[in-house]
Amino acid sequence: MIHLLKEVGRGKRGARDLTYEEALQAAESILGLQATPAQIGAFFIAERIKMESVEELEAFVKVGREYADRSFVHEGVDCAGPYDGRKSSFFSTLATAFVLAAADLPVTLHGTASLPPKWGITLSDILAEKGITGPLLAKESCVRAAQQSGVLYVHAEEWCPPLKNLRPIREELGMRTVLNTAEKFVDYSHSPFLTFGVYHNTVFDRLSRLIMKLGYRKAIIIQGSEGSDELFIHRPTRTYRVEKGEANLQIIDPEAYGLDTPVPDISWTPSEQADVTEQVLQGTGDIAFIYQVLLNGAVRLQLADKVRSVEEGIYTCKALLDSGKPWELYNKWLSLLLESVPNDGWTSPIVRHVSY
Numbered sequence: 001m002i003h004l005l006k007e008v009g010r011g012k013r014g015a016r017d018l019t020y021e022e023a024l025q026a027a028e029s030i031l032g033l034q035a036t037p038a039q040i041g042a043f044f045i046a047e048r049i050k051m052e053s054v055e056e057l058e059a060f061v062k063v064g065r066e067y068a069d070r071s072f073v074h075e076g077v078d079c080a081g082p083y084d085g086r087k088s089s090f091f092s093t094l095a096t097a098f099v100l101a102a103a104d105l106p107v108t109l110h111g112t113a114s115l116p117p118k119w120g121i122t123l124s125d126i127l128a129e130k131g132i133t134g135p136l137l138a139k140e141s142c143v144r145a146a147q148q149s150g151v152l153y154v155h156a157e158e159w160c161p162p163l164k165n166l167r168p169i170r171e172e173l174g175m176r177t178v179l180n181t182a183e184k185f186v187d188y189s190h191s192p193f194l195t196f197g198v199y200h201n202t203v204f205d206r207l208s209r210l211i212m213k214l215g216y217r218k219a220i221i222i223q224g225s226e227g228s229d230e231l232f233i234h235r236p237t238r239t240y241r242v243e244k245g246e247a248n249l250q251i252i253d254p255e256a257y258g259l260d261t262p263v264p265d266i267s268w269t270p271s272e273q274a275d276v277t278e279q280v281l282q283g284t285g286d287i288a289f290i291y292q293v294l295l296n297g298a299v300r301l302q303l304a305d306k307v308r309s310v311e312e313g314i315y316t317c318k319a320l321l322d323s324g325k326p327w328e329l330y331n332k333w334l335s336l337l338l339e340s341v342p343n344d345g346w347t348s349p350i351v352r353h354v355s356y
Contacts, residue, residue: 001026001035001043009046017050023059031063031162040169044177052178054209060182061214068160068186069139073146076106077300078191080184081228082199083111083156085120089225090263091273092292094123095280096230098326098333099297099317101150105304108146108189110154112163116174120226124155125270126277132337145336149329153337154188181207185214193304194219199227204240208247218243218303220250231299233292234263252299257314259295261288281327294318 004026008015018026026043029035035043047056077100079093097107111123127133135141137155146152157164163183170177184196194216198207201223211219221240224230231237236253254260264286266272279285280293298313307313320326 001029001039004029005039005042005046008050009042012049015046015050017053018056018059020055020059023053023056024063026056027060027063030166031060031067033162033165037169040166041173044169044173044179045175047178048175052181054206054213057178057181057185057206057210058213060178061185061210064160064162064182064186067162068188070186070188070190071139071143073108073143073152073189074106074150075189076100076108076150076191077193077195077304078108078110078187078189079229079300080194080196081111081230082118082120082197082226083122083180083183084115084118085111085122085125086226086228086268087118087120088268089228089230090266090268090276090289090292091121091123091126092230092280092289092296093228094126094273095277095289095293095326095330096296096300097151098149098281098330099293099320100300101329102320102323102325103297103301103306103316104150105301105306106146106150106152106189108152108154108191110156110159110184110186110188112155112157112167115167115170115180117176118226121268121270121273123153126273127153127337129270129274130334130338132334136337141337141339145333148336149333151329151333152189156183156186156188159188160186185210187214192217193300195229195300195303196221197224197227197229198222201238204238204249205247208240208242211242212245212247216242220299220303230292231296233259233261233288233295235260252295252310254291254295257295257298257311259291259314261291263288263292278330281321281330282324283321290321294321 219242222229223238239250294317297317298310301307301313
């Protein structure tokens with residue numbers, strides 16, 4: 001590990017990108033905890049200063065996938081939002097997931113307890129408000145709920161143990177690391193479609209090249225609210241569509257679909273996030289949040305070839321919300337997660353067994 005540190009830690013001008021093979025060595029040393037905490041922290045800081053290359057990110061994704069439980073639960077869309085959560089915006093992905101599931105498009109959501117640098121509200125916090133914590137988020141329970149609802153939630157630190165082991169170092173550093181990007185690409189369900197949130201548009205090109213290497217059928221990179229993969233409803237959103245070996249900038253303007261709406265200023269808490277999610281799924285509450293779910297659902301349906309246009313997707317999502325099916329699926333999902341899993345002897349396969 002020391003010789004790799006010397007290459008990435010020579011300062012802003014002297015540092016160089018690692019080759020893919022070197023990056024694999026670094027990723028294995030870090031995710032396998034072969035490197036010391038000091039070496040891991042030094043590597044994270046050096047990469048933060050240098051900025052990760054496509055090859056370095058690809059290596060960390062590859063090794064992360066090898067350590068993870070990647071079950072073939074369902075094929076659909078993977079919604080990859082930031083694991084450091086949010087502080088000032090509605091978590092529309094949760095409600096959107098059940099609209100998509102009602103349209104027969106399975107969804108995989110994933111995350112952890114909050115992380116730096118934002119330390120915001122996460123999906124884990126929202127689930128905790130509904131009484132779903134600890135053993136209730138066991139893999140078997142989440143898989144069973146997904147099989148009957150079409151929505152899989154992955155607690156990433158349970159499905160990919162190195163992420164749990166590296167949390168203390170990340171918390172001590174308090175800054176963004178290569179893992180903030182790589183952990184969102186583990187792809188726990190082998191999803192052909194991906195939505196990926198970014199904070200800065202400067203990473204569009206780099207991430208689009210990485211997505212092509214990782215083999216997704218179609219993906220959309222979204223410069224969404226607080227770095228999420230969620231489209232704004234009160235202003236245009238910059239996105240990159242990645243498919244067939246090409247990446248193209250696409251500005252999605254809610255005004256073009258008659259959805260441009262001011263967003264109310266709310267002091268968000270996990271409880272408020274859960275309440276607004278349930279209001280939207282029942283077709284009530286502030287229209288801005290309903291419109292946000294309609295637009296995000298429509299773009300994902302088009303991405304997965306479920307509809308021919310965003311306009312058709314909006315009408316489809318509106319009809320589904322009016323039917324009550326997303327609300328029914330959400331309640332089924334919650335009730336299944338709140339139940340204990342029958343002891344039938346089944347356990348999900350682990351791709352790689354490592355002692356820590």
